[in-house]
Amino acid sequence: MVEVRRLNERGIEAFENYISGLSNDGGLTLPLGILTDDRTSEPLDIELTVNHLAEFATRYDMGVYLVDLLKQVRSQQLLGDSGFWTWLALCWFDQLCPLDSKGKRKPKKPYNYVLSPNWNHRPRHALYTTWMLVANHRESARFMLSKKPSARGELIEQLAARQYFMSCRGVIEAAHRIYFDSSPDFS
Template structure:
């Protein structure tokens, strides 16, 4: 089945260098087509995943493709806890939320499309986090090396100071504080210094 779009837009299969590039291009395509609520269109994201399969599921050194779990390619648009796992819908949503300053969300957009990693997984599980300027800037200050624009070593550790612990602290703070009203610096000041010391000295 196909569905007409309000405005014709030309799309091509391209190789995407990063989630940031994916978000920018997808936003350009979606807005160019005049689509409303594209995040609710499962067919759209499945089709785009196939179109951009060389980016979402590239051939490895042995000439094989490893698609992984189905929701990396088939969006669960009605499940807000899982729709972020789609390899194209996720960067689209993040880029659109921070379109005024995409580099702010570097912590969620610097990765390869097919390898989002644990930082993306942990922070995008809740919309209140990935759409929150303070949270995103705090995470970027902790886990992104400003000299390279890439993740710092140890950022994905499951132990002290890693992104999973950062998400745990956010969950605790969210019980008593309005996170949308907090700046990145305020959030960082509430992090347990002993646990996050290796990253706090760099933030």
């Protein structure tokens, strides 16, 4: 377990530089020191600890963990906190952007890991969106989050691009019934 912090401006910039550097050398060492270094991160105003070694089978499982973690705090405190969400993405970067068979990482756009102030990019943040979907829609969000933590499906991209759909419980519940089969696979 590790105490959750937030990346400061310097820490966010260092993480963004790391992500950008992966396009040239996908084997760069993950800069986990950024998480605890006082020059790149700072304590939260609240006490939270996270299992940084937790492994999640699906993005939904990751969302359930985050909902449980954040149920003890007012979510408004952390809702738009880029440093907090970016810290979490770096903490679990091995799952969000795992090494391939050649020991290289192939990251998506930086805003998938660094919570952007641009509202058009915010729904693409791997953890923020995952948490929000599970917090707002519980089991009905499973159909969008049933892949590995590193995978994003086309369905979530399309729904996340339309804020109305993401916040409308009826739309999400209907889509869950249409797109998710909870029956056991006997093949």
